[in-house]
Amino acid sequence: MNSNTELAPAVRSILEAARDRSGGDGVVDVDARSLPDALAAAEADGRVPVIAEVKPTSPTAAGTRADDPVELARAMVAGGAAAISVLTEPTHFDGSPAALTRVREAVDVPVLRKDFVLEEDGMDVVDADLLLLIARFVDDLDGLVAAARDRGFQPLVEVHDRAELERAIDAGAEIVGVNNRDLARLEVDLETFESVAPEVPDDVTLIAESGISSPADARRMRAAGADALLVGSAIMDHGAGDSDVTENTRRLARAESTETEQI
């Protein structure tokens, strides 16, 4: 593990909690729904491929949304989401593996497990189509990418700078997410994606993560080379408990359509 001394306190405490959580019993064996196919289907349909995130709260959220995760996920798919991400981290995001299982049963798009998986046995907690691995938090990235694939997961390797990207590519990552949120200060800067994206090989599926809040942001990330956008806060709209998740998703999924008012 890389040094955590410069991480935000909330992130340090998330990692401590992750280390304390137990892994699963046995080894999962997943028959994954293809993310590249789901992204291509959205493109063919004229939608910006959006991975919409069921995130009840977060250390940076304005509040908590306690809505049923299944209802949220269905609303996101109705708004044109190409895939769904579900936070399963319990202590700082109010997520749960059970919520992911219910969501995956209820929708037919690929579902990403969003958590802080630090070791191999942390993968065996729940089935999902994609599994997040955060380059910064794991030493043996090669081993974890291989272990995820052995279980049938499509690993999504998250990076924040070019050095981490190099590690991801060396580890054989085929799906890479560039997180615009700096885990040291928890601040978002969309330039992060713009600076890393040019270094990403063409055959890698590239996802822009975090801080995308408007159709203009969506177009900006697409112009910089994003194959898909991972969006939580702007869709969950934590500060406004009754915000329309379908409509919030649709605004972003339609960001490139000519009939949409260009905001």
Ligand SMILES: O=P(O)(O)OC[C@@H](O)[C@@H](O)c1c[nH]c2ccccc12
């Ligand atoms: O809510 P946002 O800014 O749209 O971000 C979504 C997603 O990128 C973010 O939740 C995230 C990115 N990487 C993570 C790792 C763990 C937990 C959460 C995340």
